[in-house]
Amino acid sequence: MEESRLSSTTLPSAEETPPPGSRRFGLIAKWAVVLAAAFAVVLIPPPEGVAASSWRLLAIFVGTIVGSIVRPAPGGAVVLLGVTAVALFGALSPTEALRGYADPIVWLVLAAFFISRGMIKTGLGRRIAFLFVRAIGHRSLGLGYALIGTDMVLASVIPSNGARSGGIIFPVAKSIAEAYDSRPGPTATRLGAFLMPLLYQADVIICAMFLTGQASNVLIAKFAQQVTGIELTYGRWLLGAIVPGLVSLLVVPPLLYHLNPPEIKHTPAAAEMAREELRRMGPMRLPELLMLLVFGVVAALWMTTAFHGINYAVVALVGICVLLLSGVLEWEDVLAERGAWDVFIWYGGLVRMAEALGETGLTKRFAEAAAGFTAGWQWWAALGLLLLIYFYAHYAFASITAHATAMYTPFLVVILAAGAPAHLAVLSLAYLSNLDASLTHYGTTPAPIWFGANYVTQRTWWRLGLIVSVPNILIWITIGFAWWKLLGWW
Amino acid sequence: MEESRLSSTTLPSAEETPPPGSRRFGLIAKWAVVLAAAFAVVLIPPPEGVAASSWRLLAIFVGTIVGSIVRPAPGGAVVLLGVTAVALFGALSPTEALRGYADPIVWLVLAAFFISRGMIKTGLGRRIAFLFVRAIGHRSLGLGYALIGTDMVLASVIPSNGARSGGIIFPVAKSIAEAYDSRPGPTATRLGAFLMPLLYQADVIICAMFLTGQASNVLIAKFAQQVTGIELTYGRWLLGAIVPGLVSLLVVPPLLYHLNPPEIKHTPAAAEMAREELRRMGPMRLPELLMLLVFGVVAALWMTTAFHGINYAVVALVGICVLLLSGVLEWEDVLAERGAWDVFIWYGGLVRMAEALGETGLTKRFAEAAAGFTAGWQWWAALGLLLLIYFYAHYAFASITAHATAMYTPFLVVILAAGAPAHLAVLSLAYLSNLDASLTHYGTTPAPIWFGANYVTQRTWWRLGLIVSVPNILIWITIGFAWWKLLGWW
Numbered sequence: 001m002e003e004s005r006l007s008s009t010t011l012p013s014a015e016e017t018p019p020p021g022s023r024r025f026g027l028i029a030k031w032a033v034v035l036a037a038a039f040a041v042v043l044i045p046p047p048e049g050v051a052a053s054s055w056r057l058l059a060i061f062v063g064t065i066v067g068s069i070v071r072p073a074p075g076g077a078v079v080l081l082g083v084t085a086v087a088l089f090g091a092l093s094p095t096e097a098l099r100g101y102a103d104p105i106v107w108l109v110l111a112a113f114f115i116s117r118g119m120i121k122t123g124l125g126r127r128i129a130f131l132f133v134r135a136i137g138h139r140s141l142g143l144g145y146a147l148i149g150t151d152m153v154l155a156s157v158i159p160s161n162g163a164r165s166g167g168i169i170f171p172v173a174k175s176i177a178e179a180y181d182s183r184p185g186p187t188a189t190r191l192g193a194f195l196m197p198l199l200y201q202a203d204v205i206i207c208a209m210f211l212t213g214q215a216s217n218v219l220i221a222k223f224a225q226q227v228t229g230i231e232l233t234y235g236r237w238l239l240g241a242i243v244p245g246l247v248s249l250l251v252v253p254p255l256l257y258h259l260n261p262p263e264i265k266h267t268p269a270a271a272e273m274a275r276e277e278l279r280r281m282g283p284m285r286l287p288e289l290l291m292l293l294v295f296g297v298v299a300a301l302w303m304t305t306a307f308h309g310i311n312y313a314v315v316a317l318v319g320i321c322v323l324l325l326s327g328v329l330e331w332e333d334v335l336a337e338r339g340a341w342d343v344f345i346w347y348g349g350l351v352r353m354a355e356a357l358g359e360t361g362l363t364k365r366f367a368e369a370a371a372g373f374t375a376g377w378q379w380w381a382a383l384g385l386l387l388l389i390y391f392y393a394h395y396a397f398a399s400i401t402a403h404a405t406a407m408y409t410p411f412l413v414v415i416l417a418a419g420a421p422a423h424l425a426v427l428s429l430a431y432l433s434n435l436d437a438s439l440t441h442y443g444t445t446p447a448p449i450w451f452g453a454n455y456v457t458q459r460t461w462w463r464l465g466l467i468v469s470v471p472n473i474l475i476w477i478t479i480g481f482a483w484w485k486l487l488g489w490w
Numbered sequence: 491m492e493e494s495r496l497s498s499t500t501l502p503s504a505e506e507t508p509p510p511g512s513r514r515f516g517l518i519a520k521w522a523v524v525l526a527a528a529f530a531v532v533l534i535p536p537p538e539g540v541a542a543s544s545w546r547l548l549a550i551f552v553g554t555i556v557g558s559i560v561r562p563a564p565g566g567a568v569v570l571l572g573v574t575a576v577a578l579f580g581a582l583s584p585t586e587a588l589r590g591y592a593d594p595i596v597w598l599v600l601a602a603f604f605i606s607r608g609m610i611k612t613g614l615g616r617r618i619a620f621l622f623v624r625a626i627g628h629r630s631l632g633l634g635y636a637l638i639g640t641d642m643v644l645a646s647v648i649p650s651n652g653a654r655s656g657g658i659i660f661p662v663a664k665s666i667a668e669a670y671d672s673r674p675g676p677t678a679t680r681l682g683a684f685l686m687p688l689l690y691q692a693d694v695i696i697c698a699m700f701l702t703g704q705a706s707n708v709l710i711a712k713f714a715q716q717v718t719g720i721e722l723t724y725g726r727w728l729l730g731a732i733v734p735g736l737v738s739l740l741v742v743p744p745l746l747y748h749l750n751p752p753e754i755k756h757t758p759a760a761a762e763m764a765r766e767e768l769r770r771m772g773p774m775r776l777p778e779l780l781m782l783l784v785f786g787v788v789a790a791l792w793m794t795t796a797f798h799g800i801n802y803a804v805v806a807l808v809g810i811c812v813l814l815l816s817g818v819l820e821w822e823d824v825l826a827e828r829g830a831w832d833v834f835i836w837y838g839g840l841v842r843m844a845e846a847l848g849e850t851g852l853t854k855r856f857a858e859a860a861a862g863f864t865a866g867w868q869w870w871a872a873l874g875l876l877l878l879i880y881f882y883a884h885y886a887f888a889s890i891t892a893h894a895t896a897m898y899t900p901f902l903v904v905i906l907a908a909g910a911p912a913h914l915a916v917l918s919l920a921y922l923s924n925l926d927a928s929l930t931h932y933g934t935t936p937a938p939i940w941f942g943a944n945y946v947t948q949r950t951w952w953r954l955g956l957i958v959s960v961p962n963i964l965i966w967i968t969i970g971f972a973w974w975k976l977l978g979w980w
Contacts, residue, residue, distance in 0.1 A: 098803075
């Protein structure tokens, strides 16, 4: 499954297509792995006191997660198969199996995807990018920060990192690189080879900073609540991330500038180009103004939920209604937003399966068993080791969602069993779930877009990702922990 | 809202576009009507014992229905606004307001739309049409019946009458008419002017025959269950309709052949063309065979629910899973099926609002009040009069859904209050909800497609529709009533 999907652009593919015969064999092998995982659970006799239907639910859940990782089919399809299996084999009643699709948090994400469409359609996203570039884009590092700033502003509402980083920031970055005659090949190092990894690495940090940073953060928040009861609201997520996030954004770009410098250091033409583009766009027209208004009001209401208590999803739906009523979005735009429907299906299915699994008491039993594993450990040792394993396991995942769905809850349970403070465990795992996407060129949806622009080799991409992971982890577990202590969260 | 929507074809539009100024004025006027309807309810003080939140729900429901009728925005958008208003104004909690989207019956419809996509994609729908035409398409009336037969076979699974009648039958009919040099204008009466109204009128009868005849039949079944507890299963719907439906299909086509004869009576070229097309298609390939298998198994399982008890939605979802696993459908096909998402939004919203309204007890109170209105009437007089009003009210509706949502429940309640047998009232209103679409060129989704082919004038279309309504009503209330008596249903 993907954290998001561009709905109308074709992504540059980083994969090679193997010959059909071997592809079919690969496909069968993948399905075999998925089925084997599910059957392995079925074959184990359920522990005493666990209903057969609960055990079947676990088997299907395991199969679904393994399917999300090995991907014999698109993630959404795998989850739909899982939901169907849950209903077909009576692990849950059909109504219960489908209940995730009525979960307000799922509708929050759906609505936010429609809001992203409005940002792209009205050109507001591009305008914000050009305003930043015009202001601070005179030098190449400043130019990078201009686009990072745009990404951060947009992430406050747009949970589709594909639409945001890939759909809005990437085209601007690419056209600026090309304006400096920097294209894949010998001229790559002029500018593009610097910008592409930089903006991806920064996006990963930004993903971690907002509940809306990427689509599966809300899923992580659900998991956290199911295990610990701690509610990662929009405001709390942001408050916890703001200090370590800003420090990361201050440290990582200069580091990359040092490790992987562009030949062109001064980029007056970028600022000039932004000025020109803004001139061409002219003043804001009514639809764009309305979009800005909705964007601002929705973000403000999300940040202040504690004061007014209006449900997140209702806020987002009201935003969509305003956009529809004013004609900024057409109904057809909503229906054609395939990425939104993709997320809707996988997210609604996973949320419900995980929730139902919690209700069976299996998670609690697992926690009890896990307590033995870390018995006698200091909690900080358990926390440290497990965070590292969790982080670098992302080499094996092509999506934050798949990774978090498979590992967030069990790791959280084990860390808690070792006696770690709940907030510390919940938050560090949540943020690192995003930061670990730095490692590869397939770590989260926009990765293949930035990498696929072909400015750097895979070797460079991976080397930079690995290097960046070190300061990121250090910043979030030192400054982050200190900040949460200061906030009195542990 | 639309009973269905073609997802990739552009429909010939039967509407004229007024100048922008008057359009904006018209739009404001329409919204004013919607708001006035909702506020009218708000201004009436709620009857004693009715919670303020229930009364607000009624106001929003009334606004949504009026919106579905006057259509200031597409039907799906109107319902989404309604759902948002329900949550925003606290008529229901957000989770409760969204609960329709987890209703298995809503997922049944969603899945059935995806199945339709497979029918079109694999060419199975066209093949069935050509097989019928080759067998009995040698004379123009037989040709009509060939396409009517196809429509009926497909209606057993495809609830999108737009995709079925408009997307599969219409293109075949049009190409046959053109093969006989019958085009809009002087040559229309050669063949096309006969085929177009015929196939639309027959489709309307077919819509009435299956729970899957068109998308809002499941909505009607929900309403019926909420008021009377009678469950209109797939099998029961079909059993009740099969006798009057077949009689209607035996009577109406010859009647139209008599009233509106084609100049060309013999159509050997149609059969020849079908033979040629079938030759060109070659034998069935694996995807089409799989599609046929899924189609057959799903229909068979739906008809036999009473014996195995597998939920309809689960059957349909398993069908989709098979199509996805076998590669007949790609995940992308599912995501891009905009018509399905449209129906999902309006249907899930309406089902829930109507259900919640039932839970408030307002429907029951209305029934008590209505009992006074028909006090002293014979039940058959009340039934007859109200059925006629219900039927011809469809002149004012551009969609079966809008009509049924606005009128089905109140009319049912009033008829029951007069003492009519429950089954009789439930079934006759359900079937007539479909049959009344015969009247106009906008009565249900495929109407503008068939009419828009431009073979007959609006005057002719309406005249034929009005004439056909007479035998249809007579057949269903005489033979239909007798048949249901024979079945012991009243």
